[in-house]
Amino acid sequence: MYLRIIAFALTALLIGITPVHAGNIYQVTSQEGDKTVTYEVRFGGGKIMDQYTAFDPETKKFVYLQWKRSEAKPTPVMKVWDHHTGETISLYKFPDVQNPLPVIPSIEAMKVCPLTGDKNFKAKLHIIVD
Template sequence: MPIRTLAVAVLALTAAAAEAGNVYKITAKKGDEEVVYNVKFGGGRRFEQFTAFDPVSKKFVYLTWNRGETAPKPAATIWDHRTGETIKLYTFPDVETPLPAIPAVDAIKVCPMTGDKGFKVEKTIVYD
């Protein structure tokens, strides 16, 4: 019985580790117009990645580093007066000011492109 339990645990861990990164299709409304774009979260076997939204360029941006290396250090931190949380800000490539990393697609509550709170999220690609 313990061997079977071990095999199931190994299989579960392998399945969880196999899904390292995802691409999500976001569909939002801006008035009568439908806005569709893709955003990536997570890394792969060889890399790790932070995702952020740059309000200046109106694009999602990515900070990537090799898996096993030290994660980038924050460029700054700010204190959120609404929650009391300290938020780490990172320097993303080709972005002028440091930005907070978005931990997962579920953390986005308002579409940054349109302001739509009822946007739809669909996982379209899993990468490793």
């Protein structure tokens, strides 16, 4: 009897599974000498919207390029070749930013805190957005 209930529950769960698009907001803590710097940065979107994240060195702020999931993803405005890695990097026009910027795809891809230069910064998942 219990085996049937468990099987039914698992079947209902598997049938009901759909791709979930969630964004993550991380709380980042970084050191700049003796000073501790804490801020939030967002990656990904929700069910209706998606977004790219970048850091603007001119304003020293994280910036976001958002679009509806029902629409096409933004296209790069230009591409540059990185002579250190041999990769071609796409640059996008972000709102209220003068120059095109590369996308930071995830918190894991961010190896250095852009505000402090700290390579040992800590990132803690703070909020999940759907």
